[in-house]
Amino acid sequence: MTWLGIPADHPFGVATLPYGVFGTPGDPHPRAGVAVGEWIIDLPAAARRLAPELAGAVAGPSLDALLAAGPRVWAEVRARLTTWLTEEVYRDLLAHALVPARDAIMHLPFTVADYVDFYASEQHATNLGRMFRPGQDPLTPNWKHLPIGYHGRAGTVVVSGTEVVRPSGQRRGPDGEITFGPSRRLDIEAELGFVVGAGSTLGRPVDMSRFPEHVFGVCLVNDWSARDIQAWEYVPLGPFLGKSFATSISPWIVPLTALDHARVVPPARTVPLLPYLDDAGAPPWGLDLRLEVRLNGHVVSRPEFAGMYWTGAQMLAHMTANGASLRTGDLYASGTVSGASPDQRGSLIELCWGGEEPVKLPDGSVRTFLEDGDEVVITATAPGPDGAVIGLGAVGGRIGAAR
Incomplete structure (x- = not known):
């Protein structure tokens, strides 16, 4: 369960946590995001505050750096996200990084190499x-x-x-x-x-x-x-x-x-x-x-x-x-x-x-x-x-x- 109050059967619940790249009308620059319920976590903003050692892997206008980082980093980022969303202590700490999904403008999430x-x-x-x-x-x-x-x-x-x-x-x-x-x-x-x-x-x-x-x-x-x-x-x-x-x-x-x-x-x-x-x-x-x-x-x-x-x-x-x-x-x-x-x-x-x-x-x-x-x-x-x-x-x- 998450303190966000997302329904258990929501397709973008804590068990999913998909990655994408988005901007908003007020802040159009593309950046990595994670969908959860009706929200998107601004991943660079969250990492800068809560996991600075991972900030480099989620920075940039695409998911390219995260993809290249490999399975150890993938697992660490996902574990951190799960903790932030399920432990009440992070409610206020993560609030600044939550963006309503309805405001998002989605981009191609990674550079397609082949x-x-x-x-x-x-x-x-x-x-x-x-x-x-x-x-x-x-x-x-x-x-x-x-x-x-x-x-x-x-x-x-x-x-x-x-x-x-x-x-x-x-x-x-x-x-x-x-x-x-x-x-x-x-x-x-x-x-x-x-x-x-x-x-x-x-x-x-x-x-x-x-x-x-x-x-x-x-x-x-x-x-x-x-x-x-x-x-x-x-x-x-x-x-x-x-x-x-x-x-x-x-x-x-x-x-x-x-x-x-x-x-x-x-x-x-x-x-x-x-x-x-x-x-x-x-x-x-x-x-x-x-x-x-x-x-x-x-x-x-x-x-x-x-x-x-x-x-x-x-x-x-x-x-x-x-x-x-x-x-x-x-x-x-x-x-x-x-x-x-x-x-x-x-x-x-x-x-x-x-x-x-x-x-x-x-x-x-x-x-x-x-x-x-x-x-x-x-x-x-x-x-x-x-x-x-x-x-x-x-x-x-x-x-x-x-x-």
Whole structure:
């Protein structure tokens, strides 16, 4: 319990304590903050007064210094925050650092060093395989042997609320004609992102067991996708302009340690894994997260992350298996989170089955893909200790017309 009087089921309770970067109209300079209930703790202001030895790690206009500080400092900062919020003696000492969350202007929380997107949902991969390769095995031969991914564009990762301008590119029509113009099949992908804190040495793979030493926390991701541009360009090297125009992330980074009670055993593997990916008998890194996707305020999907075939630890191990180094601020995402039932599909191309089954909205309109003016908001929660709810905040974006 906290002296702030936050309800026990508040998604940003003391069990969550996510980190972000904010300003206010009266003090617009970006600085690190921690969300708790309807408040944000101005972390540099709190540290200067209550923990000056940690002030350097939380200073600056982003979370970069904290991410780079490593797991010992992460644990110390979180422990101090918990103490400040649960012991009455700190009520007056912390009061100067509390800012109403309603006044906050949120910023991109860290400098994105690199961006990798995976394809870790068996259900999503199977659905797309059935659409694109009818009559064939929906999964490619390598899919259950390694986490498939691609490198995205770090410079177009944007914070929730940023307008997403409809991209233009080459398309190939049904008659084979090649044209250039705005995407007509603009889609969403509801995903979970993993934020790397401590880096690694070039040439040295990172073992799965070191996942919590390097990954600071998680965020929500919407990897917007122009399916028509993607379909024409992706053979033979994979996604490019159909993905690189924008990737939205939630403004709050939930520490990995806040998800301890959400850890579950991932789905059973149906093929033997090579040793560097074999997590049998290891501490489980599946996560019991429940996402919700709203299109113009209407819930269209409720994907469940617990069914993801590949875990964040396995993705990290594979991403570095060739000796590729990690850098502070690297972001890697899970790929679309989709479940077994139609109402758990995390992309419109699945929900409308490639355009054959339009999604009906309460106002009577239908959607196959996104129209200008549409707004998509993705939220998620996880179980916490003693019945607490761990919230991951929200990632949202509205579609603007092509320019």
